Amino acid sequence: MQIAIVVYDRFTALDAVGPYEILSRLPGAETVFVAERSGPVRTDTGFLAVTADKALDEAPCPDVLVVSGGPGTVGQTENPALLNWLRAADATSTWTTSVCSGSLLLAAAGLLCDRRATSHWAVLDLLKEFGAEPTGDRVVTDGKYVTAAGVSAGLDMALTLVGRIAGDEHAQAVQLWTEYDPRPPYDAGAPHKAPAHLVEELRTGGRFSLT
Amino acid sequence: MQIAIVVYDRFTALDAVGPYEILSRLPGAETVFVAERSGPVRTDTGFLAVTADKALDEAPCPDVLVVSGGPGTVGQTENPALLNWLRAADATSTWTTSVCSGSLLLAAAGLLCDRRATSHWAVLDLLKEFGAEPTGDRVVTDGKYVTAAGVSAGLDMALTLVGRIAGDEHAQAVQLWTEYDPRPPYDAGAPHKAPAHLVEELRTGGRFSLT
Numbered sequence: 001m002q003i004a005i006v007v008y009d010r011f012t013a014l015d016a017v018g019p020y021e022i023l024s025r026l027p028g029a030e031t032v033f034v035a036e037r038s039g040p041v042r043t044d045t046g047f048l049a050v051t052a053d054k055a056l057d058e059a060p061c062p063d064v065l066v067v068s069g070g071p072g073t074v075g076q077t078e079n080p081a082l083l084n085w086l087r088a089a090d091a092t093s094t095w096t097t098s099v100c101s102g103s104l105l106l107a108a109a110g111l112l113c114d115r116r117a118t119s120h121w122a123v124l125d126l127l128k129e130f131g132a133e134p135t136g137d138r139v140v141t142d143g144k145y146v147t148a149a150g151v152s153a154g155l156d157m158a159l160t161l162v163g164r165i166a167g168d169e170h171a172q173a174v175q176l177w178t179e180y181d182p183r184p185p186y187d188a189g190a191p192h193k194a195p196a197h198l199v200e201e202l203r204t205g206g207r208f209s210l211t
Numbered sequence: 212m213q214i215a216i217v218v219y220d221r222f223t224a225l226d227a228v229g230p231y232e233i234l235s236r237l238p239g240a241e242t243v244f245v246a247e248r249s250g251p252v253r254t255d256t257g258f259l260a261v262t263a264d265k266a267l268d269e270a271p272c273p274d275v276l277v278v279s280g281g282p283g284t285v286g287q288t289e290n291p292a293l294l295n296w297l298r299a300a301d302a303t304s305t306w307t308t309s310v311c312s313g314s315l316l317l318a319a320a321g322l323l324c325d326r327r328a329t330s331h332w333a334v335l336d337l338l339k340e341f342g343a344e345p346t347g348d349r350v351v352t353d354g355k356y357v358t359a360a361g362v363s364a365g366l367d368m369a370l371t372l373v374g375r376i377a378g379d380e381h382a383q384a385v386q387l388w389t390e391y392d393p394r395p396p397y398d399a400g401a402p403h404k405a406p407a408h409l410v411e412e413l414r415t416g417g418r419f420s421l422t
Contacts, residue, residue, distance in 0.1 A: 014396045022365075024256045032258065048262070049264075051262070093354035140393050152366065154386075156395070160345075163396060169409070171396070171397055172405055173409050175400045175420055177419045179349075179361030182366070184367055186383050187392075189386045189393070207384055208236065208384075
C-alpha cells in the first residue's frame with residue numbers, strides 16, 4: 001500500500017507530518033512525500049525543509065493520497081501540474097484525503113463537487129466556491145474522501161483512517177505508541193471555544209495567515 | 212530568540228515537528244533544525260528526511276533547546292559530540308526541553324540529575340539509570356527543564372511553553388490557528404487507558420520499537 005503525502009512550497013509542516021506519523025505505521029505501508037519536483041521543500045515559516053523523495057510523476061498510483069495545506073495553497077489552486085496529478089491519482093486511489101486548506105486543492109481539482117468537506121476554519125467558506133459543501137466538523141468522511149480541519153486535525157483524520165484500513169486494534173496500538181492522549185493546556189482550539197477577539201483578529205489576517 | 216530543534220538519524224518526525232509547529236509561532240522566534248552535521252536527516256521509518264539547516268557547532272547558544280526522541284536515541288546516548296553540545300547549549304539556554312526518548316539524551320548528558328522528568332512510557336524507567344526521577348505525567352516542568360511523554364506529547368509541551376514565554380493569549384492564538392482541539396477517535400493513548408494486551412505487546416517490542 002503506497003501512501004503519497006503531497007507537499008509544496010510554503011506548506012504547513014504538521015499538516016503533512018501528523019498524518020505521516022500515524023499512517024506510516026500501517027502494516028505494509030510505503031509512505032512517500034511527493035512534490036512537483038523531488039528534493040527539499042520549504043515550509044510556510046521558512047524554518048524547515050522536508051525532502052520530497054519523489055516527483056509527482058514518479059508516484060502515479062498511490063493507494064492513499066494526503067494533501068497538506070498551508071499558506072502555499074493559494075498559489076497551487078491554479079497549478080495544472082498539481083491539479084492534473086490529483087485528478088489522475090484520485091482515479092485509482094482507495095482513499096483521497098486532505099488536511100487544512102489542502103481540501104481547497106482537492107476541490108479546485110473538481111474532486112469534491114457536491115461532497116461534504118472541511119478545511120481550516122479561516123478558509124472554510126472558500127470550499128463553496130469550488131462546489132463543495134463545507135461543514136465545521138473536525139474530520140469529514142464522504143465516500144472515499146476524508147478531509148480534516150486545520151493543521152493538527154490531520155492526526156485525528158489519520159487515526160480514523162488507520163481504523164478503517166487496519167481495524168480498531170491496530171489504530172489503538174498506533175495511538176498508544178504515539179501517546180496520542182492529548183492534554184492541551186488551553187481550550188481555545190476551535191472558533192467556538194476561543195476568545196471572540198482572537199477569532200476576529202486571526203480571521204482578518206492578524207498574527208498568522210493562510211495567504 | 213533562537214529555538215534549536217535537535218534531530219539525528221532515526222528520530223521520530225512528530226517529536227520534532229510538533230514542537231516546531233507550535234514554537235515557531237512565538238513572536239520573534241528563529242527556529243532551526245540542528246544535527247551533528249547539516250543536511251538531510253532521515254526519520255525512524257526511513258520514509259521521510261528533514262533538513263538540518265545547521266550543524267550543532269553552528270548553533271552554540273540557543274535560547275530554547277528541543278531534543279527529539281525515537282529509535283535513534285539509543286545510538287546517541289554515548290555520542291560525545293551530541294552530549295557535549297547539549298551540556299554547552301544548556302549552560303546558557305532559557306529552556307531545555309525534550310520529547311519522547313529525547314529526555315534520555317538530556318539525562319545521559321547529566322542535565323536531569325535528581326530532576327523530575329518524563330519520557331515515552333515504554334522507556335520511562337530508563338531515566339532512573341541516568342539519575343532522573345521519572346514521573347508518568349504528560350508534560351513535566353522542573354525548573355527550566357520541560358520534558359514531554361511520547362511523540363504527540365510534544366504538542367502539549369510546546370503550547371505550555373508558548374504560554375510561559377509569550378503569555379496565555381498568544382498561546383491561545385497559536386492553539387486556535389493550529390486548530391489544536393483534539394478529538395482522537397479512540398481512547399487508547401496512554402498505558403492505563405489502552406487494552407492491557409496491547410500495552411504488553413508494545414512494551415515487549417511488538418509492532419513498534421524504540422530500539
